[in-house]
Amino acid sequence: MTAxxxxxxxxxxxxxxxxSTVAAKEEIKEPTYTDAEKCGKVIPTSFAVDLERWKAGxxxxxxxxxxxxxxxxxxxxxxxxxxxxxxxxxxxxxxxxDLPSVTKFNEIFPEWAxxxxxxIVGFVMASFVGLSVVYLGxxxxxxxxxxxxxxxxxxxxxxxxxxxxxxxxxxxxxGSLGPEAPLVAIxxxxxxxxxxxxxxxxxxxxxxxxxxxxxxxALAAFFGAPLGGSLFALEINSxxxxxxxEHAVEAMFCGEICLVxxxxxxxxxxxxxxxxxxxxxxxxxxxxxxGMFVGFLGGLVAMxxxxxxxxxxxxxxxxxxxxxxxKAVTRALIGAVPIMIIGILIPHTLFWGEYEIQEILSLAPxxxxxxxxxxxxxxxxxxxxxxxxxxxxxxxxxxxxxxxAAGYRGGFIFPFFLAxxxxxxxxxxxxxxxxxxxxxxxxxxxxxxxxxxxxxxxLILSFLSGEENAVSVIFASSCIAxxxxxxxxxxxxxxxxxxxxxALVYEYKxxxxxxxxxxxxxxxxx
Numbered sequence: 001m002t003a004x005x006x007x008x009x010x011x012x013x014x015x016x017x018x019x020s021t022v023a024a025k026e027e028i029k030e031p032t033y034t035d036a037e038k039c040g041k042v043i044p045t046s047f048a049v050d051l052e053r054w055k056a057g058x059x060x061x062x063x064x065x066x067x068x069x070x071x072x073x074x075x076x077x078x079x080x081x082x083x084x085x086x087x088x089x090x091x092x093x094x095x096x097x098d099l100p101s102v103t104k105f106n107e108i109f110p111e112w113a114x115x116x117x118x119x120i121v122g123f124v125m126a127s128f129v130g131l132s133v134v135y136l137g138x139x140x141x142x143x144x145x146x147x148x149x150x151x152x153x154x155x156x157x158x159x160x161x162x163x164x165x166x167x168x169x170x171x172x173x174x175g176s177l178g179p180e181a182p183l184v185a186i187x188x189x190x191x192x193x194x195x196x197x198x199x200x201x202x203x204x205x206x207x208x209x210x211x212x213x214x215x216x217x218a219l220a221a222f223f224g225a226p227l228g229g230s231l232f233a234l235e236i237n238s239x240x241x242x243x244x245x246e247h248a249v250e251a252m253f254c255g256e257i258c259l260v261x262x263x264x265x266x267x268x269x270x271x272x273x274x275x276x277x278x279x280x281x282x283x284x285x286x287x288x289x290x291g292m293f294v295g296f297l298g299g300l301v302a303m304x305x306x307x308x309x310x311x312x313x314x315x316x317x318x319x320x321x322x323x324x325x326x327k328a329v330t331r332a333l334i335g336a337v338p339i340m341i342i343g344i345l346i347p348h349t350l351f352w353g354e355y356e357i358q359e360i361l362s363l364a365p366x367x368x369x370x371x372x373x374x375x376x377x378x379x380x381x382x383x384x385x386x387x388x389x390x391x392x393x394x395x396x397x398x399x400x401x402x403x404x405a406a407g408y409r410g411g412f413i414f415p416f417f418l419a420x421x422x423x424x425x426x427x428x429x430x431x432x433x434x435x436x437x438x439x440x441x442x443x444x445x446x447x448x449x450x451x452x453x454x455x456x457x458x459l460i461l462s463f464l465s466g467e468e469n470a471v472s473v474i475f476a477s478s479c480i481a482x483x484x485x486x487x488x489x490x491x492x493x494x495x496x497x498x499x500x501x502x503a504l505v506y507e508y509k510x511x512x513x514x515x516x517x518x519x520x521x522x523x524x525x526x
Contacts, residue, residue, distance in 0.1 A: 335406020
């Protein structure tokens with residue numbers, strides 16, 4: 001029996017491809033390599049044989065083809081990520097640091113009124129977000145990327161331009177979403193083009209492997225952590241663990257290729273970006289126990305956030321018909337109102353937080369904030385106490401919810417990291433705990449509760465903070481949060497893998513576009 005591998009409509013509600021192993025055993029003979037059939041992943045024989053089969057168009061997913069695909073996809077994704085990065089940073093710097101002087105805004109208005117620049121930019125960019133959706137088309141989002149990975153094995157390239165436009169307007173406007181999810185969608189689209197048009201791949205599981213390569217490439221390059229970023233991209237597709245395990249090593253290798261290319265082009269080093277005092281020299285069992293406690297608190301915060309986001313904010317937008325893309329401009333402008341109010345009062349909550357976390361972890365003055373101008377907002381807010389730290393975390397969580405509801409496009413990994421870091425700082429004022437550990441554990445707990453990525457989150461946070469000895473503590477926090485929120489899905493497209501049984505057999509076979517699992521030879525190879 002074959003599973004229908006016909007390309008489905010982009011907005012299909014199908015969750016995956018179903019197979020019948022029993023029927024496969026009864027009806028599918030062991031594939032031969034002398035006919036015109038295209039075969040899938042096979043047992044490695046020798047480099048020469050695999051290369052010959054690939055060149056003859058008989059085999060898909062061999063080691064030589066996977067190596068070639070990883071290098072090509074990683075190289076192209078590094079260029080794509082660099083161009084996105086170059087454009088974003090130029091526009092961020094120009095809009096927030098140069099334009100106030102170019103327009104003489106800082107001369108026309110007195111200093112006490114400079115905070116008005118925040119809503120001016122915010123509402124203009126919100127309008128552009130909505131207009132880009134109306135005229136360029138649906139950009140998709142992280143949940144849609146995950147859905148496509150399961151259902152089709154690839155993300156269609158027609159989402160790439162809308163995503164680039166919508167996400168850059170969203171980020172420049174100070175929304176609480178970052179570049180990570182757009183890069184995932186863009187690089188996954190690049191990988192799909194390579195797989196479907198350059199390599200002419202037909203087997204859905206091999207196409208999916210190439211798509212995962214692109215996703216791993218994006219996050220490995222963005223975070224500067226090839227193992228952590230790649231694991232995150234693999235974990236994000238499921239609610240409990242990395243279910244596309246057979247593609248892990250090849251996808252991570254692609255992440256490494258993209259990391260090298262992107263960091264070289266951008267002139268960025270591969271090292272931690274947050275520096276707060278001396279790193280830990282070691283962790284004790286007491287530290288791990290504290291990490292578990294923080295994981296429990298972070299899971300509770302995530303549960304409250306999920307209820308607030310879906311039952312209050314999204315329900316309100318839905319009840320007014322604002323989720324229709326025809327009303328994208330109105331939706332974005334309404335959502336921008338609370339984002340701008342919070343940002344004016346608490347400037348730490350603006351933007352995605354990758355560099356603002358440095359100020360959170362060190363309780364630095366607001367003047368050191370990286371992107372926003374003016375840095376003190378309307379009230380001269382400073383984060384320097386238990387209460388003000390809590391306000392930053394609380395305000396950031398609300399801003400994230402309204403940013404998503406407003407139809408902004410971007411990733412919420414760093415925004416949740418920032419909120420968790422602020423809550424951790426607040427907690428460290430109340431209990432005797434290392435403030436950096438408290439922040440990292442709280443950040444991990446909230447993010448894992450939402451994204452279901454305990455391995456990737458732990459490695460990313462420990463790398464970015466330079467705290468390799470905190471891995472056991474952060475991981476403990478991640479695991480507790482994961483279990484506490486096991487029945488609380490936030491990304492509804494994270495579903496169990498439907499072809500898991502077929503991934504355990506040795507041979508895939510694609511005949512006239514159909515992906516078929518052949519298990520007739522399994523027992524002889526075990």
